[in-house]
Amino acid sequence: NAGVTQTPKFQVLKTGQSMTLQCAQDMNHNSMYWYRQDPGMGLRLIYYSASEGTTDKGEVPNGYNVSRLNKREFSLRLESAAPSQTSVYFCASSDTVGGGDEKLFFGSGTQLSVL
Amino acid sequence: AQKITQTQPGMFVQEKEAVTLDCTYDTSDQSYGLFWYKQPSSGEMIFLIYQGSYDEQNATEGRYSLNFQKARKSANLVISASQLGDSAMYFCAMREHYMGRRALTFGSGTRLQVQP
Numbered sequence: 001n002a003g004v005t006q007t008p009k010f011q012v013l014k015t016g017q018s019m020t021l022q023c024a025q026d027m028n029h030n031s032m033y034w035y036r037q038d039p040g041m042g043l044r045l046i047y048y049s050a051s052e053g054t055t056d057k058g059e060v061p062n063g064y065n066v067s068r069l070n071k072r073e074f075s076l077r078l079e080s081a082a083p084s085q086t087s088v089y090f091c092a093s094s095d096t097v098g099g100g101d102e103k104l105f106f107g108s109g110t111q112l113s114v115l
Numbered sequence: 116a117q118k119i120t121q122t123q124p125g126m127f128v129q130e131k132e133a134v135t136l137d138c139t140y141d142t143s144d145q146s147y148g149l150f151w152y153k154q155p156s157s158g159e160m161i162f163l164i165y166q167g168s169y170d171e172q173n174a175t176e177g178r179y180s181l182n183f184q185k186a187r188k189s190a191n192l193v194i195s196a197s198q199l200g201d202s203a204m205y206f207c208a209m210r211e212h213y214m215g216r217r218a219l220t221f222g223s224g225t226r227l228q229v230q231p
Contacts, residue, residue, distance in 0.1 A: 094217055
């Protein structure tokens, strides 16, 4: 019963470095999401993937790229990290079979600091 | 414009009392869903309750109920008989069904502290 697994849990980068956040789900969900959480601002959508092979920008996509590697995995890449990208990153997944009441299942988050 | 507004950054409640966390939303869609999530200090996001825009009755899940007032566009979370373990951040979120959107839009959250 792993659910949504994110790695790493913590990461410190220097400005300009690149890294990839990994996310995998074992619930056979079609849709996957990347959110960031900043203090006082709730969760904001970075990118989402409605199904394997598709990705779409969310509210704050600048500075990020994503890859839906297969149905299970959805990675988030920072090509050139900036201090403004210091945040907690959450991956989530949801089913798409339903009337819109499908809840999102979240990973445990990645605390990223960019110095 | 904010789609989800939570006007209470922080709330205090005495143990065993009821508390209402406010949430208002903005959408032109006729079909949408409203969610509440809890985030304890450990950081995980825990689903609490869901209300669909066409649901005629307010949703309930154990000690949680959602006071849904469609005309006022509000979806307040009511926690009855508060427990110390209810201390956490609470987020209201909305899914708009237009064009099959599946992502949720979140409010900024309310930090609830339950006092013994």
